[in-house]
Every structure is written in C-alpha cells, then in structure tokens.
Amino acid sequence: MTLFHSTTPFTYDTTTLMEATALMVSVGSAGLLSNFLAMFVIYRNPLLHNTFGLLCFSHLVSNVGMLFCFTTWPVAMILNQDNDLAHSLTGKRFGQFTIIFWWSCIIAHLAISINRYVSIVFPIKSYIWFTVSNTKYAIFCIWLIGFLVTIPYFWHDKCYVAFHAHTFQWTYAENPCGQFLSLFDFIGGVILCSFAFTIDMLTLFRLREANNVIIQSISTNIRSQSQIMGLSTQTAAEATKRRKTEIRFFTQAFTQCIVFCICLLSFHIFTLLSDSVWWQFAMVTMIWILAHSLDGLIVVLFHFRFSLCKGKHLTSTMMLNSSTNRVETTHAPAGKF
Numbered sequence: 001m002t003l004f005h006s007t008t009p010f011t012y013d014t015t016t017l018m019e020a021t022a023l024m025v026s027v028g029s030a031g032l033l034s035n036f037l038a039m040f041v042i043y044r045n046p047l048l049h050n051t052f053g054l055l056c057f058s059h060l061v062s063n064v065g066m067l068f069c070f071t072t073w074p075v076a077m078i079l080n081q082d083n084d085l086a087h088s089l090t091g092k093r094f095g096q097f098t099i100i101f102w103w104s105c106i107i108a109h110l111a112i113s114i115n116r117y118v119s120i121v122f123p124i125k126s127y128i129w130f131t132v133s134n135t136k137y138a139i140f141c142i143w144l145i146g147f148l149v150t151i152p153y154f155w156h157d158k159c160y161v162a163f164h165a166h167t168f169q170w171t172y173a174e175n176p177c178g179q180f181l182s183l184f185d186f187i188g189g190v191i192l193c194s195f196a197f198t199i200d201m202l203t204l205f206r207l208r209e210a211n212n213v214i215i216q217s218i219s220t221n222i223r224s225q226s227q228i229m230g231l232s233t234q235t236a237a238e239a240t241k242r243r244k245t246e247i248r249f250f251t252q253a254f255t256q257c258i259v260f261c262i263c264l265l266s267f268h269i270f271t272l273l274s275d276s277v278w279w280q281f282a283m284v285t286m287i288w289i290l291a292h293s294l295d296g297l298i299v300v301l302f303h304f305r306f307s308l309c310k311g312k313h314l315t316s317t318m319m320l321n322s323s324t325n326r327v328e329t330t331h332a333p334a335g336k337f
Contacts, residue, residue: 012081020168020281021075024289028071031293035063038299045303051135052115052249056299058139059108062146063292065101069094070289077165086165095161095170096153099185104146105292106192109257111138113196116250117203123246149188152181168281186268193257193264200254207247252302256295263291 042048042057073094077086085091119126152159159177163170172178266287271280 017078017081021078023286024075024078025071027286027289027293028067031067031289031296032064032071034293034300035060035067035296037304038296041300041303047245048303051130051132052112052119054132054135054139055108055112055115058142059105059112060296060299062101062105062108063295066098066105066292067289069098069101070285070292074163074168074170074285077163078168081165083165087160087162089156091162092153092156092160095163096150098170099150099153099161100143100146102146102185103149103188104143106189106260107142107145108139109253109260110192110196110199111142112253113199113203113257116246116253117199117206119246120203120250121206149184152177167277169284190264190268193260196257197261200250200257203250204254207250248302252298255298259291259294259298263287 039057039060042053042060045053047053048056073091077083077091080086115126115130118129153161155177158173158175159181161170161172161178161181172182266283271283273279
C-alpha cells in the first residue's frame with residue numbers, strides 16, 4: 001500500500017498486464033501453499049501444541065488473508081484496467097479486509113516476540129503468564145484490534161483504501177480521512193515492528209546469559225535432588241532439549257521479524273529511489289506478497305519433517321499441559337491439539 005494516490009493515466013499492452021498478474025499469482029499462490037503447509041506442520045507437530053504454536057497459527061491465518069486479498073481482486077483489476085470498478089464498494093471492502101489482516105499480522109508479530117522474550121528470559125513465569133487460555137484471549141484481542149482500527153472504513157465514501165488499477169498499488173483516499181488513515185497505518189506499523197525488533201534484540205542479548213544461568217541452576221538442583229532422592233539425569237537432558245527448542249522458536253520468530261523490517265524499509269525508503277511504475281510495483285506490492293509468502297515458508301523450514309505426513313506420528317517430547325500449565329514428558333499423537 002502507498003501513501004500516495006496517482007491520477008496519472010497509464011496505458012499498458014496486454015503483455016505487460018499479463019506479466020504483472022502472472023508474477024502476483026505465482027508468488028501469491030506459492031505463498032498460500034507455504035502458509036497452508038505451515039498450518040499443517042503446526043497441527044501435526046507436538047512441539048508446537050503450545051502458546052507459541054497458537055500465536056503462530058493466528059499469524060498464518062493473517063498471512064493467508066493478506067495473500068488472498070492480494071492475488072484475487074487486484075489481479076482482476078489489473079487485467080480489467082477499470083479504475084472506477086477498482087474503487088467500487090466491493091474494491092473498498094477488499095481494502096478494508098486487507099487492513100484487518102495487516103494489523104492482525106503485525107500485532108501477532110509483536111505478541112510472538114513478547115512470548116519468546118518471556119519464555120527465554122523468565123522461563124518459570126512464562127508458564128504462569130502464557131497459559132493456553134490467556135493466549136486464546138490475546139489472539140481474540142489481536143483480531144478485535146485489527147477490526148476496530150478499520151471502523152472508519154465503513155464510511156467508504158471518504159475513508160477507504162482501494163487497489164489502483166493503473167499503478168498496481170493499494171492507495172488511500174485523496175482527502176483528509178485518507179491522509180489520516182495512511183499516516184496512522186504508517187506510524188502504527190513502524191512502532192509495532194520497532195517494538196518487536198527491539199524485544200527480539202533484547203532476547204538475543206539475554207539469551208546466552210539466561211541460558212547459562214538456567215543450565216547451572218538446573219544442574220545444581222538435579223545433583224542435589226539426585227543425591228537425596230536418587231533421581232536420574234533424564235530430567236536434565238529433557239530440560240536441555242526443551243531449552244534448545246525454545247531457542248529454535250526464537251530464531252524462527254526473529255527471522256520473521258527481520259523479513260518484515262526489510263519490507264518496511266522497502267515500502268518507505270526504497271520506493272524513493274525511483275518513480276518507475278515497475279519499481280514501485282516491486283517495492284510496494286510484490287514485496288508484501290513476498291513477505292507474507294516467506295513468513296509461512298520460514299515456519300516450514302524450521303519445523304517440517306516428513307514423518308509428520310504419516311497417519312500417526314507418536315513422539316516422546318516435552319509439552320505444555322494446557323490444564324496444569326506445567327511441562328511433562330508424554331507420548332501424544334501428532335495430529336491432535
């Protein structure tokens with residue numbers, strides 16, 4: 001989406017229109033596939049049957065919604081080249097849904113960053129704060145906020161965002177309401193992504209220190225308990241395994257945050273380098289399709305394994321018990337939450 005609404009008339013040949021739409025559809029379709037595959041991975045992988053997995057699943061739903069909005073209506077408008085139809089009520093409603101999915105996606109990024117910070121820096125408190133019920137409530141609030149920020153869009157005559165068929169970009173209304181909405185989305189997106197990035201950097205900074213402290217604490221407790229109660233060292237091994245899992249979760253979240261930070265730079269900085277329609281199309285429209293596509297792919301790369309595709313996949317792992325909010329070792333079918 002862009003802060004500006006160009007009224008310059010453009011004339012394209014059929015080849016150019018087909019190239020633009022083919023690019024959007026191919027990347028968007030690959031993105032939809034990667035996000036649906038990521039959902040499947042979360043559903044089948046017991047390690048993701050926890051609060052982190054719930055937040056990631058909600059985030060993936062936002063990605064799917066964004067990619068659907070980017071690869072259906074805009075493609076039809078580019079091929080049709082009817083800007084009046086593009087700015088019809090249907091087009092404005094597509095724009096409104098795009099904003100809902102976008103805000104839900106950005107807020108989910110922040111929630112995931114907070115989840116990783118607390119889980120790594122305050123692992124004991126994370127079981128108290130990030131219960132399944134609390135996480136479900138947080139997800140509800142994420143989507144509620146995403147909807148509330150689009151209430152002005154119901155006054156679609158003056159407050160809207162629509163896809164411009166000639167510039168291949170989502171654009172805001174050319175009036176005070178449109179200017180306010182564009183500024184609000186710009187500032188809000190920058191603030192939320194900055195918070196998420198800052199939290200991720202704090203997590204990265206504290207990770208090694210916190211990891212050493214926890215390992216030493218666990219080792220001390222296990223040794224003392226083993227001397228008194230004859231406990232095996234399996235608990236220490238399981239704690240180490242879980243710690244590695246938490247670090248992998250953080251690495252995934254941090255990678256996703258980096259992708260979105262690059263997109264923000266592209267959207268607000270790189271677009272200033274050229275006025276070319278194709279450059280603007282790449283830096284404004286395609287960059288967001290690519291970002292939401294990579295978001296799902298990152299989850300797949302971090303967690304997919306072919307054994308998840310089997311009918312039943314039993315694994316012994318440390319999982320978060322949703323009723324007692326404690327860590328336990330259990331044998332669970334991977335296809336159930």
